[in-house]
Amino acid sequence: MYGFVARQPIFDKELQLLGYELLFRDDDHNRFPNIDPDEATSRLLSEQHLLYGLERITGNKLAFINFAEDSLLYQFPTALDPSKTVIEILESVHFSSELLTACRELHKQGYQLALDDFTFHSQWQRLMPYISYLKVDIRQNPMDGLAAKLAELKDFQGKFLAEKVETMAEFEQLQQLGFDYFQGYFFARPEMLKHKRLGHHQMHLLSLIAEAAEPELDFDKLVQIMERDLGLSYKLLRFINSAYYARSKPIQSLKHAMVFMGEVELKKFIALVALSNLAEHKQPELLKLSIIRARFCDLVAKAAGHTELQSSAFLTGMLSLIDALLEQPLDHVLSQLPLEECIKQALLQQQGPLGQPLKLILDYEQANWQRYEDVADQLLPAKTDIRALYLDALDWAEQLQL
Incomplete structure (x- = not known):
């Protein structure tokens, strides 16, 4: 049987493509995300990177790839080109001194790091100097409370990335809130308010x-x-x-x-x-x-x-x-x-x-x-x-x- 990887686009404020998050599925188990995250990442890389090349899937754009705790601690991401890869630290990862050391080393090697499904918890403060992207699930964080949460991170030097953006209206609202990047298929949703006459x-x-x-x-x-x-x-x-x-x-x-x-x-x-x-x-x-x-x-x-x-x-x-x-x-x-x-x-x-x-x-x-x-x-x-x-x-x- 075969493993699969889907991709979801990530855009900047000008709707220029930054890269894709790669989403894994294993055909033998058909249980992702119940499959162990470290195993999922390992299979994705062995099947897609080693056999086909991630650049073929991403069109030479950045590949955002999920990594679980053990993969990070054992420096598994170093098999990838740091200029083409963003290492996403899964929300299931717990902060520890070992994780801090691993991320510091990956950052030193030129890798960009992202915190996935960021919860705005203070435990991540020590990791912030090594983080390039904070990914915020807007389905889990209502719009009316986001402005205050982002204000608490005014000293953060990286970029804010909104996940699960579903409409152009949300895209525009999130820009006003200060987000830099936007993930989802919102660009493929038509805005029906204009009903423009066809030329x-x-x-x-x-x-x-x-x-x-x-x-x-x-x-x-x-x-x-x-x-x-x-x-x-x-x-x-x-x-x-x-x-x-x-x-x-x-x-x-x-x-x-x-x-x-x-x-x-x-x-x-x-x-x-x-x-x-x-x-x-x-x-x-x-x-x-x-x-x-x-x-x-x-x-x-x-x-x-x-x-x-x-x-x-x-x-x-x-x-x-x-x-x-x-x-x-x-x-x-x-x-x-x-x-x-x-x-x-x-x-x-x-x-x-x-x-x-x-x-x-x-x-x-x-x-x-x-x-x-x-x-x-x-x-x-x-x-x-x-x-x-x-x-x-x-x-x-x-x-x-x-």
């Missing part, structure tokens, strides 16, 4: 996405659309010239490029390029997450033996954040797209043959391992290496240049 350019891009959902593509019609938009033509040629496609002959025309790609891959490209233009002024991680979901849903459909659904599965994953991109209710956006009912059902209710792959990636992202296990058991053959599918999706998203 002509956005409608044009949505029509392209709708074209990708057609059972059969009209190549001549697509050539006409591409020829009117130099940017789309350039992106098509750059996409087909990427390492993803191995060619022995040069591409001679736009239609040649489209025919070379074939309907299945061309549909993916149309959805990708249209969504990338819609995301032009949005948080880049939003587009990347859409692409990861699209690729993952595509691969899951194939692994499940539903090759006829791959294009639709890809489109379902790609459109799963369209409401956040357009700041519109999802049902309103979908009402303007002539999509198959099974795609709409998947996006709105996570049901049907296309809803299952989407549900799988959503549970994976959030490390909802029990729900993930239930979906995986129903959907995929027992020996499917879902971790490999997820890593493939991460790699694919990193390689694309849209």
